[in-house]
Amino acid sequence: SILLGSLLATVCKSFPDGDFIKLLPETRPQPGQSSDPSHWAKIAKQDLQTATDVLRQTKENRAKNAILFLGDGMGVPSITVGRILKGQLAGNSGEEEILEFERFPHTGLSKTYNTDMQTPDSAGTATAFLCGVKAKSGTMGVNEQVISRNCTSQLKERNVMSFLNEAQQLGKSVGIVTTTRITHATPGAAYSHTASRDWEDDTERNSDVPNVNERSMCPDIAEQLVEYAINYTVIFGGGRLKFLPKNEITIDPITGRNVSGSRSDSVNLINKWKQRQEGYGRRPVYLETRKELQDTPTDPNAAYFGLFAMSHLRYDLDNQKDGKEPTLEEMTRKAIEILSQNPNGFALLVEGGRIDHGHHENLAQKSMHDLLAFEKAIKAAGELTKPDDTLTIVTADHSHVFSIGGWGRRGQPIFGKVQQQGRSARLRRSSLHTPVLRRRARRTGRSARANITDVDTEQENYKQQAVVNFPIESHAAEDVPIYARGPGSHLFHATHEQSYIAHVIKYSLCVGSYRAENYCLSSSSATQSSDLSHWAKIAKQDLQTATDVLRQTKENRAKNAILFLGDGMGVPSITVGRILKGQLAGNSGEEEILEFERFPHTGLSKTYNTDMQTPDSAGTATAFLCGVKAKSGTMGVNEQVISRNCTSQLKERSVMSFLNEAQQLGKSVGIVTTTRITHATPGAAYSHTASRDWEDDTERNSDVPNVNERSMCPDIAEQLVEYAINYTVIFGGGRLKFLPKNEITIDPISGRNVSGSRSDSVNLINKWKQRQEGYGRRPVYMETRKELQDTPTDSKAAYFGLFAMSHLRYDLDNQKDGKEPTLEEMTRKAIEILSQNPNGFALLVEGGRIDHGHHDNLAQKAMYDLVAFDKAIKAAGELTKPDDTLTIVTADHSHVFSIGGWSRRGQPVFGKVTYSYNNNYNSKGEALAEDNKPYTSLYYGDGPSAVDGPRANITNVNTESPDYQPQSVVKLAYESHGAEDVPIYARGPGSHLFHATHEQSYIAHVVKYSLCVGSYASENYCLSSSSGAILPSASAIVLLILLKIAVNFMYE
Missing domain, CATH: 3.40.720.10 (Alkaline Phosphatase, subunit A)
Incomplete structure (x- = not known):
């Protein structure tokens, strides 16, 4: 297997990106990158050179x-x-x-x-x-x-x-x-x-x-x-x-x-x-x-x-x-x-x-x-x-x-009213709002949020709307x-x-x-x-x-790469998650350290999509997985593809993730997520689609009524079975997307019978098994936590776990009975399996329900999922070595979520504030705002918790209940993402390349560069000779013959 891995790596360097994959038996060709350097690739190249120069030029000089x-x-x-x-x-x-x-x-x-x-x-x-x-x-x-x-x-x-x-x-x-x-x-x-x-x-x-x-x-x-x-x-x-x-x-x-x-x-x-x-x-x-x-x-x-x-x-x-x-x-x-x-x-x-x-x-x-x-x-x-x-x-x-969100389009006037909202079918608005929102500040009156239809929000003295009435914003x-x-x-x-x-x-x-x-x-x-x-x-x-860190940092090649993606995990979420972790340990919390905060290198990521100021998770996933920024709602394609437009989804507009490129070079690859495996972040790793909503053919058919066009845009679940067939590990939820409507499965949580959601009568789980067997691999399909725990690792097997009908439950809910595997357990098993490959591996791990908790204004559930995400990162650190494994932790976007309100040290992070800036308290010792109502330290800029009338009096409300929704300013059915930058934390070979504020697409390029895959396979430091020359054609032919023999032997 070591010889085969070396052979694969050598041959891969002899061919243009993606061409050699055609040699593998019956594998559907993956769309390649454009031969012309893209805009985002150029930016990434410049940033990589800058980062390399920074490392080489950094000295321990004394400052004058x-x-x-x-x-x-x-x-x-x-x-x-x-x-x-x-x-x-x-x-x-x-x-x-x-x-x-x-x-x-x-x-x-x-x-x-x-x-x-x-x-x-x-x-x-x-x-x-x-x-x-x-x-x-x-x-x-x-x-x-x-x-x-x-x-x-x-x-x-x-x-x-x-x-x-x-x-x-x-x-x-x-x-x-x-x-x-x-x-x-x-x-x-x-x-x-x-x-x-x-x-x-x-x-x-x-x-x-x-x-x-x-x-x-x-x-x-x-x-x-x-x-x-x-x-x-x-x-x-x-x-x-x-x-x-x-x-x-x-x-x-x-x-x-x-x-x-x-x-x-x-x-x-x-x-x-x-x-x-x-x-x-x-x-x-x-x-x-x-x-x-x-x-x-x-x-x-x-x-x-x-x-x-x-x-x-x-x-x-x-x-x-x-x-x-x-x-x-x-x-x-x-x-x-x-x-x-x-x-x-x-x-x-x-x-x-x-x-x-x-x-x-x-x-x-x-x-x-x-x-x-x-x-x-x-x-x-x-x-x-x-x-x-x-x-x-x-x-x-x-x-x-203070936050920026509200689904503003690219170029939205920063102080203007949101003119057109992305994902409008999922949203409801009570009146116009601006992309800039506040949670605590002086409010005009003490009644409902003002209708700003006839207000000029771009005049310099306009005051942003807020939910809690303070004499000065906190x-x-x-x-x-x-x-x-x-x-x-x-x-x-x-x-x-x-x-x-x-x-x-x-x-x-x-x-x-x-x-x-x-x-x-x-x-x-x-x-x-x-x-x-x-x-x-x-x-x-x-x-x-x-x-x-400076003295030990070297420009080493990475054998493995793990990208941990905390969906919606912006700076406020990280701070609240840290405090929660500390308070769960019996401390005040503020001094706590999350596992990824121990990493030696940090940077920041600009998250906008090419058409949206407030980003969407599909467009962001395309950026950090494939290295190309794209339009909102599209996945694995460049910005030429129009959202929800099947005919614009041409093969030459597809872009390839670092997972696919790592797999082509003989590495094992995998995905672990707490969302549906066909959802935005995991889906962008292997699929190419004009719509993130086309998770099954039923969704796709509703947008593409022309039957003749549908072959141009297969649904995401179908693409997983086609394009991710060589993935060694796929763990997540979303079982119904792989089953036809006429087939019944049992929901292990509720015990009820549930029908699949596909219209084509195809059971894609069975198709996945058949395809794996066709490639000579043992298919291991799992549905329960116990099956995951009991499954032994096998270097000749492929693993597919669909542990929920849709998304996995929030970690806080799952703690009650433990029926579903935790993110830590799935991550551990994935790394144990992938580590069997001597050529290394690439893995995507998503804490996806952090995002969902925020969208529902369920802060406590979001934050417990963040702590569960942190545990998975710790587990990965125990199973890998920083000498050969590049580990990155980042987010796709933030949320309009904040922590403030002049709370004291050790303030229970979900509780009501007990320190009053104006010495105004109720009989319970809770601080009161100008409207004589208590408040919490956590708030949202928008979302379902907003009310049309005066702010709710939460005196008799248990804000520490898992289902409590912190108050918000603007009424939306679905809380919006935040448009601000998100952090990047990195450890291992290539981690020093994160050092400043980067375009989000840079992340994928750092992974590819560090693994020496894709267009970076020809970099001088990736080649055995310093000349970086391509092998002569005769040698290439011999290697191809050997490769064919080796591959057939492996599959037999």
């Missing part, structure tokens, strides 16, 4: 400079919407656009919870990413021992230091640029140490600390800036009133009106800052206007303090009207020009803070225009610095309960991305605690405790401190792991 760009509230949905907006402003459809930071070579993900909050606060998160220590909500620059708003708990030994302060201590210039008040949460955590983010001036502090004698223990944030940030070279932002006394008048340049300061101590801190700078021998440069910023020359002997607004700077969209305030780009350019004068380097924090504020006010358009202004600042920084010596990081402190608890470039950027490669970001910067700059690291010293005798905090220990472990 570091810039942290913080997009406040810029979660994955915001990034996706911002990208589309950028493209549409340029006159394009938008989905294919690239944001500047998406060009960065390394990505990771950040867990954002505070030590006391599941839904994080910006002060606690800023302490994490600036200082390297997670802290309580509302506190800044202190560890978690400090109690929020408690002055006496604010002891000096509880202070923690930001990377900016540590960089300044080593002679680097440091600065802060923000569009918020300079005393606000993110900038304030860089230099201050306080028990309350609200103590921006002494007036605020005094109201919380009536004891005059205690106030010296907790100076206000503005005062701390003048004390602790006195050596900062650049401070640009807003918040002038926090530095002026109440008895002093200043002119608001926007309104032209006189305004009083807000301080009670009669101290002008701006003047004090000037005096202190002069005392240190520096020239103080104080700025208030855009013109002053533009006209100010750089001076290495000066310090710069710009307060360009009374409070926050205006939204960029508002500022565009008169340009009175400087843009974030202009402030960033000036800051870098000033800081770059220091030959020792610099450290800079740049915050796009009003992205967050736009979200809080439901002003999506203003938020997204600020995101684009933030992106321009990142581009400017790239023009002024070099990636060789500057570590640049882009991330967010948290996300928002943050979200899901992970946020990290994008990095420059020395140390490779250290972001997986899912990290948010505090890790500060440690990477300190490590890369060799500041703080990392000054003693060996690579920072001239001698190698340095010792490390043994007194490490909890978060520092975690960071040390992660840094070591990241360093090991």
Whole structure:
């Protein structure tokens, strides 16, 4: 068998893609790829080259400079919407656009919870990413021992230091640029140490600390800036009133009106800052206007303090009207020009803070225009610095309960109403809605959702609709991305605690405790401190792991490949699934780690179809399995095929999955799914169809009444028996699609007799058995869990398991009696069978019911299926080796699903929120919204749980029941997918090729490239000789004869 495998592999290299399959006895030819490189293949080739270059060029260099760009509230949905907006402003459809930071070579993900909050606060998160220590909500620059708003708990030994302060201590210039008040949460955590983010001036502090004698223990944030940030070279932002006394008048340049300061101590801190700078021998440069910023020359002997607004700077969209305030780009350019004068380097924090504020006010358009202004600042920084010596990081402190979905078509105006919905036969809508939705925010009135038929949703002050009435929209608890470039950027490669970001910067700059690291010293005798905090220990472990990943990563060829597809498993689902896993283990949950989050490489995937902004699972499956993006509803074909149009389904428009190409090279292949085996994701592996709904001939016939045309578009079940006949393992549901209507089978769950759904009177299960026997293989057909458990592995057998009439049950339902096999059990058996082939295998495993739970607004069932999916991934890891097996975990799309609502740490993930932002509770201790009704931390943007009237009162509802449907905004019969990016997690040979934001079709190309199948079989590293030459024809003829003899012998 080893000789035969080698022979097959050698011969495969001698023929154009797919041609040699004709040699196999009676096997129906698989449609090949187009001989011309497709658009998606070109993109993938470029990305593969980039990824290879990134690996080869990555070195463990020390950084001279570091810039942290913080997009406040810029979660994955915001990034996706911002990208589309950028493209549409340029006159394009938008989905294919690239944001500047998406060009960065390394990505990771950040867990954002505070030590006391599941839904994080910006002060606690800023302490994490600036200082390297997670802290309580509302506190800044202190560890978690400090109690929020408690002055006496604010002891000096509880202070923690930001990377900016540590960089300044080593002679680097440091600065802060923000569009918020300079005393606000993110900038304030860089230099201050306080028990309350609200103590921006002494007036605020005094109201919380009536004891005059205690106030010296907790100076206000503005005062701390003048004390602790006195050596900062650049401070640009807003918040002038926090530095002026109440008895002093200043002119608001926007309104032209006189305004009083807000301080009670009669101290002008701006003047004090000037005096202190002069005392240190520096020239103080104080700025208030855009013109002053533009006209100010750089001076290495000066310090710069710009307060360009009374409070926050205006939204960029508002500022565009008169340009009175400087843009974030202009402030960033000036800051870098000033800081770059220091030959020792610099450290800079740049915050796009009003992205967050736009979200809080439901002003999506203003938020997204600020995101684009933030992106321009990142581009400017790239023009002024070099990636060789500057570590640049882009991330967010948290996300928002904000999503994009609603089945918008490709190019749908991002702020417009959804004009035409895909899959309209499955949907019902109560009134128009936009693709951008919110779950928690200010709602117009407390009655039913407004009808927006006559509302201009594209005007800048339109507020997105929400389900729960809050005075301000809440943050979200899901992970946020990290994008990095420059020395140390490779250290972001997986899912990290948010505090890790500060440690990477300190490590890369060799500041703080990392000054003693060996690579920072001239001698190698340095010792490390043994007194490490909890978060520092975690960071040390992660840094070591990241360093090991870099050193151990090699461009090896993969023997095996497994693609785990969590259907609908977007970032919010992953976060909720992680918390659930932890809570099931008796912990608070937020700190838990899912199995695939241990993988060493991450990326992000853009999920749109060629005709849909909100993707469909058939089009996405074609992308990640075959490497070509396609239209919604089509499977295994290119975008020239028209949905539900049989005559457009020409053979030359078919595309081939990596499973089929792996099988052609002598590998064993298989599919495992919890859905019908003919459903969108598994079906795209082997079938080529204009409609995902043509799972049996009855469905196909209803769309294709012309009998003569039907041969052009066989149904999906029929194609499985034809085109997947050489698959070794096929496990899933959907038995009725293979049985005729006149045949009865017993449903093992209900015990009832059920008829098949086929109209052609053909029993395809029997046909599959006959075809397997015709090829000399022993057909093993299974219907029950016990049959799966008792079936021995046999290298001469093919396995077909149809364990349910339709989809398998939700894992939570199956736990009650265990009649159906779990995804873990099917995965284990599949790998045991496939591993018998010495040439290796390729396997697709789908956790398909995650998606279905979301569509039904059954969050608990969706999340238990995600945990079951995680168990299957763990099982695969136990049965395979990362040295020879490429394992990828990703999703086809996300959902309009979020977790937020200011929930406390350890909040039961399906329970009602018990912490009130406004101190409003019912008698049960449940937090109440503005409508005096309790709420949960989980919500949907749309779906069947929405109501036509006022939001339901859930006081007496058990929201932890498996059948509870979290509330949603827009009434649809079937909750929609989300259009935002989804993560990619990878381990094994080729996993390093996932490192940035990729088109979803890139996934298939990475698998093919790593396995050396399809068009990648001729890559130099796949060939035995370095020339990559094709065998001479005479040798090929001899090999063909040997192959024919070997194949006939095997089948006999």
